[in-house]
Structures are given as C-alpha cells and as structure tokens.
Amino acid sequence: MRFLGTNKKNSLEKSGGFDESTLATLGDAELVEKYRAGAEKAFTVLVQRHTGAVYSFVARYVGGGSEAEDIVQNVFVKVWKHLGRFDIQRNFRTWIFTIAKNTALDWLKKKKAITFSELHTHDDTTLFEETLAADEPLPSDVFDTSRSQEELSTALSTLSADYRAVVLLRLDSQLTFREIAEALGKPLNTVKSHYRRAVGLLDQQLSRTK
Amino acid sequence: MTTPRISVTNTNQLTPPAGLVQRILQRIEIEKMRQAIRRSLMFWVSVTCLATAGLATAGLLFFQEAASSGFSTYVSQVWALANNNPALVFNHWQDIVTSIGEALPVVGLVGIAVAIGFTFWSFDKVIGFSRKWRAV
Structure with missing residues (x-):
C-alpha cells in the first residue's frame, strides 16, 4: 500500500519520458492519455493551457472578486479527480467549461447571488x-x-x-x-x-x- | 436556420492573477495528500476493528482454556488455602508456583497479549492519521 511520502518519481518519470515543451505540443486528449499513463506533467500542461480561459469565464460569471480564484481552484481539483473517467472522445475544453459553469453556479446558489432577469422565464419563453x-x-x-x-x-x-x-x-x-x-x-x-x-x-x- | 458565425475581436479575456497556476497545482498536491491519508485512515480503522474483534476472541479463548486446564480451579484452591493456612502456602511456595506455571494457559495468555498489543498499535495509527487529516 502506498502511503504518504513514498512517491519518489524523478522529474523524467513524472513527465513520462517527455519534457514539458514536447508535452505542450500535444492535444488535450493526448495529454489526458499521457497523464493516465503516469506522466504527471501532462496535467500541469493542461492546467497551464486552460487556466486563463476558465478564470476569465468564472470571474465574469460570478462578477469578479477573489472568489473567482477559489472557484477556479475547485474546478481544476474536480477535473483532476474525474480525469480517470473522462471520455477521450469528448471535447476536453467543453468538459472543463461544464465543470466550471456548474461549480460557479453552485457558488452563486450558496451565496444566493443569482439574479434572474424579469424578462425571462426558465422555459425559454419571454414575456417581451x-x-x-x-x-x-x-x-x-x-x-x-x-x-x-x-x-x-x-x-x-x-x-x-x-x-x-x-x-x-x-x-x-x-x-x-x-x-x-x-x-x-x-x-x-x-x-x-x-x-x-x-x-x-x-x-x-x-x-x-x- | 443557421446563426452566422460572428467573429468577435473586441472582448478581452481577463488575465488571471499571477501565480494562479502554481496555486492550483499546490491545491491538487494537497488533495493528493488528503486522499492518501484518507486511504490509510480507512485501512487502519478496519485493522483496529478486526484487532478489537480478535482481542475479544483471544479473551474468550483464554478463559475457555483456563477453565479446561483447571488453572482457575487450582488458583482458587490455593487462594482458599492461603486464607486458612498461610504458613503452609509459604513453606511450599516453590511447588505451588511450579504447579501454577504448569497449569497456566500459556497459549491463551500469549494470544491475549498479542491481541492487546496489536489493538493498541493499530489504534495509535488511527490517532496518528486522524491528526494528519486535521492538519492538511
């Protein structure tokens, strides 16, 4: 059984034999496959690639503030936790934005900060x-x-x-x-x-x- | 009906705060530690439960062995004799001790000692990993 402090992979093992610049040229699906094969740096590349877009979306979605950073961290933790079950055939980007939107929405619900426009209902009809x-x-x-x-x-x-x-x-x-x-x-x-x-x-x- | 693909160049993505990527990766390392601690905690809680059950079983076997070997009967007789005629017991203490040793349920005693030791050790592990869990 693996306990704490027994992960003694060296840098090359963590990147699965690839350096970070090589990993950066791979597509999202390939990086996920590499990560599942043991290249931990592949996940780092995924984080670096998508943090900007996710942060921008979340910050605008929740109205800015320091909470956006916490939410983005939660998003990537969820991505990491569920990466093993991610279907490679899916678009990774849309998957990460699904998680981002749901995480941000959960935060808004907790804060009871959702504003609903008076002009729209939830069943796609509009009064105006x-x-x-x-x-x-x-x-x-x-x-x-x-x-x-x-x-x-x-x-x-x-x-x-x-x-x-x-x-x-x-x-x-x-x-x-x-x-x-x-x-x-x-x-x-x-x-x-x-x-x-x-x-x-x-x-x-x-x-x-x- | 198709919606024309509108090329938008005017919206600027917000720049994330400096060091956000590093903080995300650190947070994931913490989650990895938490998962490892959780796994270890679950393992040692299971071991402690089994050790406690083992302790109860060892205790039961000890008393059964003590009863079948006549040890408890012999000890109670020696005790009664010591109360009535302490001088006799004192004069023959070597023989009495040897007899008690021969009747002793050794296997049961060893078993109960091991079970107690193992239970305390596994419980100590549970305490240790619980502290680590709270610290992370």
Missing part, C-alpha cells in the same frame, strides 16, 4: 418577445472596447445565469455554439436562442448607461 428588435445588434457593437470592464460586468450581472453562461462561453471563451450546447447540456437551438436574447438584453442595458 414581440418587443425585441428584429435585428439584434452584433456582439461587436455590444462589446465595444470603449466600454469599461465595469460597465460590462454590471450589464452581465443583470442577465440570468443561463444567459450569462452562453454569452461568456461564446464571446469570452470563444466556444462554438455546438461546443456550448455540449458544455451546458442544452439543445443547440436553445443555446442560439439564449445567445440572441442575451445580446439583445445586454445592448438594452448598455444603451441605458451611455
């Missing part, structure tokens, strides 16, 4: 559907760089958790709609619908602050 403009603004208009991060954070916080997740995964994390649908476990058309409505709401919100 008819009043939405036929031509929703392009996200590039909404996310004008002349706007401060604070304006953006405030506007994002007015969205429901579901809408916020879709917008951030699309615009901040640069996932495709299909990947977002996979990450959130929702139908593709629902994701697209949420996205359009969310952008419209953001535009309304940001227009008030101009």
Whole structure:
C-alpha cells in the first residue's frame, strides 16, 4: 500500500519520458492519455493551457472578486479527480467549461447571488418577445472596447445565469455554439436562442448607461 | 436556420492573477495528500476493528482454556488455602508456583497479549492519521 511520502518519481518519470515543451505540443486528449499513463506533467500542461480561459469565464460569471480564484481552484481539483473517467472522445475544453459553469453556479446558489432577469422565464419563453428588435445588434457593437470592464460586468450581472453562461462561453471563451450546447447540456437551438436574447438584453442595458 | 458565425475581436479575456497556476497545482498536491491519508485512515480503522474483534476472541479463548486446564480451579484452591493456612502456602511456595506455571494457559495468555498489543498499535495509527487529516 502506498502511503504518504513514498512517491519518489524523478522529474523524467513524472513527465513520462517527455519534457514539458514536447508535452505542450500535444492535444488535450493526448495529454489526458499521457497523464493516465503516469506522466504527471501532462496535467500541469493542461492546467497551464486552460487556466486563463476558465478564470476569465468564472470571474465574469460570478462578477469578479477573489472568489473567482477559489472557484477556479475547485474546478481544476474536480477535473483532476474525474480525469480517470473522462471520455477521450469528448471535447476536453467543453468538459472543463461544464465543470466550471456548474461549480460557479453552485457558488452563486450558496451565496444566493443569482439574479434572474424579469424578462425571462426558465422555459425559454419571454414575456417581451414581440418587443425585441428584429435585428439584434452584433456582439461587436455590444462589446465595444470603449466600454469599461465595469460597465460590462454590471450589464452581465443583470442577465440570468443561463444567459450569462452562453454569452461568456461564446464571446469570452470563444466556444462554438455546438461546443456550448455540449458544455451546458442544452439543445443547440436553445443555446442560439439564449445567445440572441442575451445580446439583445445586454445592448438594452448598455444603451441605458451611455 | 443557421446563426452566422460572428467573429468577435473586441472582448478581452481577463488575465488571471499571477501565480494562479502554481496555486492550483499546490491545491491538487494537497488533495493528493488528503486522499492518501484518507486511504490509510480507512485501512487502519478496519485493522483496529478486526484487532478489537480478535482481542475479544483471544479473551474468550483464554478463559475457555483456563477453565479446561483447571488453572482457575487450582488458583482458587490455593487462594482458599492461603486464607486458612498461610504458613503452609509459604513453606511450599516453590511447588505451588511450579504447579501454577504448569497449569497456566500459556497459549491463551500469549494470544491475549498479542491481541492487546496489536489493538493498541493499530489504534495509535488511527490517532496518528486522524491528526494528519486535521492538519492538511
């Protein structure tokens, strides 16, 4: 039985015979396979690769603060714990964002800090559907760089958790709609619908602050 | 209906705080330690339970052996004799001690001593790993 302090692998063994620069050229699925084969540095490379995107998503999702860092740490601990059961055929990135979104949502629920837009219900219907403009603004208009991060954070916080997740995964994390649908476990058309409505709401919100 | 793929270049990803990757990896090392401690704790708790059951069994066997060998009867007779005629017991103490030694359920005694030692040792391990668990 392995007890504490008996892990005496040297650096080369920890990387499975590969150095970190070589591991960095591998794809996510290959890194997972290498990690399962005993190359512990492969997981380090995965963390380095995805920390930025996960942090950015979580920080915007929960509204910033030091809590974002704690949540990101929890996300990667969960990723590490469940890496043995991860299906290599799946997209690793969408899987990690699924965990990130669920972890952040759990945190929000604990803090009772979820804001639900009065305009939307949970069954994808909207009370004001008819009043939405036929031509929703392009996200590039909404996310004008002349706007401060604070304006953006405030506007994002007015969205429901579901809408916020879709917008951030699309615009901040640069996932495709299909990947977002996979990450959130929702139908593709629902994701697209949420996205359009969310952008419209953001535009309304940001227009008030101009 | 397809949604056009919109190329967005205006949103900037937030930069994580410096050292976040290292803190994540340290946190995972701590989780590894916690898992190892948890495994060890579960193992030694199981061993302690088995050792306690073994101690009870050894105690039972000792008393059974003591009864079947006549040891307990002999000791009670010597005790009664010592109360009635202490001088007799004192004069023949060597013979009495030899007789007690011959009747002693040695196997049962050794068994109970080993069981007590093993139970205390495994319980000490449980205490040690519990302390480590609280410290991590």
